[in-house]
Amino acid sequence: MIKTVNLTKRFRTDEIETTALNNVSIEVKPGEFVAVMGPSGCGKSTLLNILGMLDNPTDGAYLFDGTDVSKYREGKRTQYRKGNIQFVFQSFNLIDELNVYENVELPLLYLKISSSKRKEMVMDILDRMKIGHRKKHFPQQLSGGQQQRVAIARAVVPNPKLILADEPTGNLDSKNGIEVMNLLTELNKQGTTIIMVSHSQRDAAFSHRVINLFDGQVVTEEVARQAVAV
Numbered sequence: 601m602i603k604t605v606n607l608t609k610r611f612r613t614d615e616i617e618t619t620a621l622n623n624v625s626i627e628v629k630p631g632e633f634v635a636v637m638g639p640s641g642c643g644k645s646t647l648l649n650i651l652g653m654l655d656n657p658t659d660g661a662y663l664f665d666g667t668d669v670s671k672y673r674e675g676k677r678t679q680y681r682k683g684n685i686q687f688v689f690q691s692f693n694l695i696d697e698l699n700v701y702e703n704v705e706l707p708l709l710y711l712k713i714s715s716s717k718r719k720e721m722v723m724d725i726l727d728r729m730k731i732g733h734r735k736k737h738f739p740q741q742l743s744g745g746q747q748q749r750v751a752i753a754r755a756v757v758p759n760p761k762l763i764l765a766d767e768p769t770g771n772l773d774s775k776n777g778i779e780v781m782n783l784l785t786e787l788n789k790q791g792t793t794i795i796m797v798s799h800s801q802r803d804a805a806f807s808h809r810v811i812n813l814f815d816g817q818v819v820t821e822e823v824a825r826q827a828v829a830v
């Protein structure tokens with residue numbers, strides 16, 4: 601489903617060049633739940649943003665279902681992303697002016713789904729995320745755990761092939777964090793492929809497989825342990 605070949609990303613600000621990703625080659629199969637781990641600044645978010653087609657690599661190939669999408673321009677990336685990929689962020693990223701129902705409905709509006717079908721899909725996912733009773737509430741009236749459940753509902757409602765989660769429990773206490781991980785696990789069991797960035801061993805334990813990044817490169821688990829120990 602996903603394959604990267606020597607993916608490299610360099611950022612240039614003023615005179616300083618940073619290599620955020622250095623020849624990253626990974627594969628993720630449909631139905632997998634993969635955790636990407638590594639210390640702060642090692643390139644996790646950069647990798648997720650490229651896999652989510654928010655940005656292009658400087659070099660290398662990114663194959664999504666066999667199509668090299670690494671050189672698509674922004675408009676084409678957005679188009680491709682809409683039906684295929686959804687994000688969950690640490691900061692929830694809900695729209696404050698919209699209530700729970702309206703936040704979750706948004707991706708369906710972009711996909712031009714009819715209003716009766718939208719209602720059915722939104723209510724179904726809100727119930728599955730145990731947040732249906734809060735549908736008229738606004739984000740600031742909810743706890744962090746509830747907000748992340750809404751964000752997950754919004755990600756999953758258009759039935760994407762891939763969910764990318766960047767530190768999804770980073771702003772949550774332990775109880776809510778475990779609840780969010782249980783929901784992601786549930787979605788994965790129902791068939792959604794998930795790639796999650798985390799620096800939490802607890803969260804990684806919910807995944808099938810861990811990819812360790814260090815200084816922009818994929819490293820073995822042993823190397824990653826030594827790197828953390830230094």
Ligand code: ADP
Nearest residue numbers: 611613618620639640641642643644645646647
């Ligand atoms: P992580 O998510 O693992 O903490 P990031 O992917 O955010 O790491 O960052 C990797 C490296 O790339 C860091 O050195 C960071 O400062 C740099 N970087 C990330 N995004 C940008 C950007 N938009 N412009 C310049 N440098 C960036």
Ligand code: MG
Nearest residue numbers: 644645646766
């Ligand atoms: Mg990050």
